[in-house]
Amino acid sequence: MGADLHPxxxxxxxxxxxxxxxxxxxxxxxxxxxxxxxxxxxHILLGENGAGKSTLVSLLAGMQQPDEGEIWLRGxxxxxxSPRRARDLGIGVVYQQLLLVPSLTVLENLMLGGPWWRPLxxxxxxxxxxxxxxxxxxxxxPQARVGALSLGEQQHVEIIRALWREETLLLLDxxxxxxxxxxxxxxxRMLDGLxxxxxxxxxxxHKLPEAFAFGDRxxxxxxxxxxxxxxxxxxxxxSDEERTNTVLELMFGGEVGASGGERARVIAERERVAGxxxxxxxxxxxxxxxLLSVKGVSTSGNxxxxxxxxxxxxxxxxxxLGIAGVDGNGQKHLAEVIAGxxxxxxxxxxxxxxxxxxxxxxxxxxxxxxxxTDERLGEGTVGPLSVATNLVLKEIGAAPLWRHGITDxxxxxxxAREQIATHDIRTPSERTPVARLSGGNIQKVLLARELDAxxxxxxxxxxxxxxxxxxxxxxxxxxxxxxxxxxxxxxxxTELEELLEVSDxxxxxxxxxxxxIVDNGAExxxxxxxxxxxxxxx
Amino acid sequence: MTREELTEPDAGSAVSSGxxxxxxxxxxxxxxxxxxxxxxxxxxVGGLALELLGKDPLAYYGFVLERGLLRFGxxxxxxxxxxxxxxxxxxxxxxxxxxxxxLGSDGQFLLAAVTAAxxxxxxxxxxxxxxxxxxxLLAGALVGALWSLLPALLKARFGxxxxxxxxxxxxxxxxxxxxxxKLVLRDPxxxxxxxxxxxVEERLxxxxxxxxxxxxxxxxxxxxxxxxxxxxxxxxxxxxxxGANRDAAVHAGLEVGRLIVAAFTVSAxxxxxxxxxxxxxxxxxxxxxxxxxxxxxxxxxxFLARLNGYAVIALTLFxxxxxxxxxxxxxxxxxxxxxxxxxxxxxxxxLALIEYLDRxxxxxxxxxxxxxx
Numbered sequence: 001m002g003a004d005l006h007p008x009x010x011x012x013x014x015x016x017x018x019x020x021x022x023x024x025x026x027x028x029x030x031x032x033x034x035x036x037x038x039x040x041x042x043h044i045l046l047g048e049n050g051a052g053k054s055t056l057v058s059l060l061a062g063m064q065q066p067d068e069g070e071i072w073l074r075g076x077x078x079x080x081x082s083p084r085r086a087r088d089l090g091i092g093v094v095y096q097q098l099l100l101v102p103s104l105t106v107l108e109n110l111m112l113g114g115p116w117w118r119p120l121x122x123x124x125x126x127x128x129x130x131x132x133x134x135x136x137x138x139x140x141x142p143q144a145r146v147g148a149l150s151l152g153e154q155q156h157v158e159i160i161r162a163l164w165r166e167e168t169l170l171l172l173d174x175x176x177x178x179x180x181x182x183x184x185x186x187x188x189r190m191l192d193g194l195x196x197x198x199x200x201x202x203x204x205x206h207k208l209p210e211a212f213a214f215g216d217r218x219x220x221x222x223x224x225x226x227x228x229x230x231x232x233x234x235x236x237x238x239s240d241e242e243r244t245n246t247v248l249e250l251m252f253g254g255e256v257g258a259s260g261g262e263r264a265r266v267i268a269e270r271e272r273v274a275g276x277x278x279x280x281x282x283x284x285x286x287x288x289x290x291l292l293s294v295k296g297v298s299t300s301g302n303x304x305x306x307x308x309x310x311x312x313x314x315x316x317x318x319x320x321l322g323i324a325g326v327d328g329n330g331q332k333h334l335a336e337v338i339a340g341x342x343x344x345x346x347x348x349x350x351x352x353x354x355x356x357x358x359x360x361x362x363x364x365x366x367x368x369x370x371x372x373t374d375e376r377l378g379e380g381t382v383g384p385l386s387v388a389t390n391l392v393l394k395e396i397g398a399a400p401l402w403r404h405g406i407t408d409x410x411x412x413x414x415x416a417r418e419q420i421a422t423h424d425i426r427t428p429s430e431r432t433p434v435a436r437l438s439g440g441n442i443q444k445v446l447l448a449r450e451l452d453a454x455x456x457x458x459x460x461x462x463x464x465x466x467x468x469x470x471x472x473x474x475x476x477x478x479x480x481x482x483x484x485x486x487x488x489x490x491x492x493x494t495e496l497e498e499l500l501e502v503s504d505x506x507x508x509x510x511x512x513x514x515x516x517i518v519d520n521g522a523e524x525x526x527x528x529x530x531x532x533x534x535x536x537x538x
Numbered sequence: 539m540t541r542e543e544l545t546e547p548d549a550g551s552a553v554s555s556g557x558x559x560x561x562x563x564x565x566x567x568x569x570x571x572x573x574x575x576x577x578x579x580x581x582x583v584g585g586l587a588l589e590l591l592g593k594d595p596l597a598y599y600g601f602v603l604e605r606g607l608l609r610f611g612x613x614x615x616x617x618x619x620x621x622x623x624x625x626x627x628x629x630x631x632x633x634x635x636x637x638x639x640x641l642g643s644d645g646q647f648l649l650a651a652v653t654a655a656x657x658x659x660x661x662x663x664x665x666x667x668x669x670x671x672x673x674x675l676l677a678g679a680l681v682g683a684l685w686s687l688l689p690a691l692l693k694a695r696f697g698x699x700x701x702x703x704x705x706x707x708x709x710x711x712x713x714x715x716x717x718x719x720k721l722v723l724r725d726p727x728x729x730x731x732x733x734x735x736x737x738v739e740e741r742l743x744x745x746x747x748x749x750x751x752x753x754x755x756x757x758x759x760x761x762x763x764x765x766x767x768x769x770x771x772x773x774x775x776x777x778x779x780x781g782a783n784r785d786a787a788v789h790a791g792l793e794v795g796r797l798i799v800a801a802f803t804v805s806a807x808x809x810x811x812x813x814x815x816x817x818x819x820x821x822x823x824x825x826x827x828x829x830x831x832x833x834x835x836x837x838x839x840x841f842l843a844r845l846n847g848y849a850v851i852a853l854t855l856f857x858x859x860x861x862x863x864x865x866x867x868x869x870x871x872x873x874x875x876x877x878x879x880x881x882x883x884x885x886x887x888x889l890a891l892i893e894y895l896d897r898x899x900x901x902x903x904x905x906x907x908x909x910x911x
């Protein structure tokens with residue numbers, strides 16, 4: 001491998017990666033990878049988690065240096081010794097995780113990174129922000145504290161920051177994972193604009209339809225090597241199905257044994273039919289009494305947070321209720337108010353007919369309420385503590401792992417080993433700090449903790465966010481099997497496709513109100529789309 | 539507050555396999571090295587400074603070692619010094635593990651000392667000695683805890699920065715102690731303002747015919763007890779969760795406000811106990827304007843020990859020996875007594891430096907993990 005796949009193009013490459021290798025202790029993250037990045041072209045990088053995509057981005061971003069090989073920029077070998085150097089050379093990056101200062105305002109975050117001696121020029125920055133947000137089609141309050149914005153809005157700030165200095169090469173590591181369909185469309189319009197102006201774009205994604213929609217050229221990495229790619233001319237000529245098959249072949253095809261092929265088939269299946277299957281394969285419970293009922297619940301919150309306004313919904317055993325809506329329309333408050341993490345200002349919450357409105361998290365948990373948060377490292381886990389500890393984080397002090405307040409670490413670890421085995425959590429040991437695990441495995445830790453035997457009502461906030469295809473599928477399957485066990489589940493997601501796949505009904509949150517609830521079926525997608533834009537809210 | 543110093547039991551569990559054991563041993567070795575290296579570097583640089591001043595560093599260190607540890611009298615003094623330091627350290631471990639900066643130890647310590655110094659002489663004679671001492675110790679702990687209550691409640695209720703509030707309360711506590719001694723508790727029979735003295739035979743009992751008082755045992759029990767609570771109990775784990783990730787504590791349904799108040803009061807009670815022990819074991823009285831300001835010594839020491847109870851014991855012994863020996867050396871070798879503080883400062887400087895270099899390495903390793911994920 002490693003041969004240059006792209007024959008000499010008419011125009012010279014903006015950047016080229018030449019025979020680059022990068023080793024980490026015990027792993028060869030990249031092995032003689034070569035890529036050409038052209039102006040006005042969107043280059044899609046595909047590959048499973050751990051295939052080396054993020055490493056490649058971090059080399060281009062100047063975060064790390066290659067062990068072998070060179071990176072050329074505009075016809076010259078460039079040494080990207082630091083992120084600052086990379087920016088000076090016109091490389092902007094939008095990382096998968098947010099790198100903003102939560103206590104500063106939007107504008108202040110954007111003004112960071114200038115030379116220390118130059119006074120901050122608010123007016124100019126404000127103007128630039130307005131222009132870029134106009135380009136992006138987003139509206140951001142320049143004075144809002146970033147920490148108070150929703151994840152989606154924070155990502156808008158990230159994208160604007162990466163474009164702040166008219167970068168000629170823009171790297172985007174899964175930029176759409178937090179965006180709504182509308183946001184994705186906006187992003188696409190913006191990227192098209194940038195392309196027209198001659199910016200070279202590199203985009204990492206796990207979503208194949210998006211890759212095809214955005215991409216001019218596709219490269220697939222597998223286990224640190226360039227498995228192959230599709231050139232612009234060929235890509236344009238192929239149908240989506242041919243593209244999917246080619247890409248999956250490149251991603252998994254070479255794997256020995258049936259599992260690789262089988263996995264590829266499952267994923268291809270999912271990509272092709274876009275769901276509707278999983279939720280229909282199980283029987284709905286006949287029990288008519290709702291397991292969870294939320295009656296007229298309102299919340300209060302800080303500036304910039306969308307609060308709930310008189311939300312009412314009911315959920316039966318074995319039912320999956322999807323919550324759709326543009327990010328920042330009250331999803332977080334809904335999850336937190338059900339979990340007991342946030343008090344209800346008005347209204348009532350009942351679990352199996354028992355009023356739990358006044359109970360906080362411990363009481364709700366005893367009633368069987370579970371919450372899989374979307375902030376996996378932010379609040380879901382304690383990074384430096386072990387996997388085992390994180391698995392029992394919400395049960396600290398409870399028998400039988402604690403007796404008279406004394407920890408039985410032997411039992412905690414034994415139970416953790418069991419859960420690690422049953423939930424296929426990939427970790428060196430149960431004592432490994434949870435922050436060392438990959439995103440998919442941290443999510444497995446959360447799912448193992450929340451979907452326990454005593455769970456009755458489970459709220460999942462963006463359960464597939466930031467996961468690769470395989471782990472997305474796994475998470476969705478866990479949701480469906482939990483429903484089959486008789487649990488009542490609320491799945492909050494901005495991925496409509498995903499909600500259509502697992503939900504029985506889908507509710508739409510718009511500006512903190514429940515705009516409507518739609519039965520999953522033929523017309524669902526269109527009706528939800530209408531509700532999401534607020535068209536049918538009145 | 540550093541993150542990787544959270545303790546969960548690792549080595550020594552019956553289930554740990556050989557494969558797990560070796561990295562655990564290496565980690566232990568690395569941890570010991572991280573503590574010893576700054577000390578060694580400080581001694582070398584401190585020695586060079588002495589050399590420049592025309593003093594013989596080897597003679598100085600030899601003298602410090604001999605007077606601080608090797609001579610019986612010096613050892614007695616060294617070990618006696620450890621008691622209040624250990625109690626303050628145990629209190630600070632509780633607060634720091636919970637991510638709370640209790641920097642008000644001087645005020646808590648001194649007010650507790652004054653309380654014990656006021657109560658014990660007043661009660662002695664009326665009550666049996668053991669009871670008098672017990673009451674004075676508990677009163678000291680209680681006063682220390684009370685003095686931390688305001689910062690604790692402000693932090694729990696309004697999220698007010700406890701660094702500022704505890705420091706302010708510390709100034710107030712130190713001043714209030716002086717006011718109390720000079721205006722209320724002053725022993726009229728002395729010229730220097732001080733509290734009424736507790737007779738030597740009424741103080742904390744000595745251990746085995748030495749000059750070391752039994753406060754040392756209280757201190758050792760406290761440190762080891764705190765270590766146990768932090769690593770082996772639900773309360774300790776809750777405090778660690780709070781300290782490492784407050785959002786996770788809220789998410790997990792921990793009662794954050796109560797935990798903050800609990801951590802603060804336990805912390806300050808232990809520090810107050812230290813003040814009471816020092817008075818009841820060594821001085822028998824508190825003089826006006828007496829403020830050993832142990833806090834500024836113990837705070838860095840606790841971090842040097844990475845909030846580990848056993849490491850705290852070893853380091854306290856080291857620092858106490860340095861202080862005892864340094865005082866003797868001041869008279870004999872002609873190096874000022876405060877030179878010990880220079881050495882302490884150097885240790886901290888190198889600690890910070892090594893911590894920084896050490897942090898850079900895992901930081902890079904972490905981005906490695908991140909980019910592979």
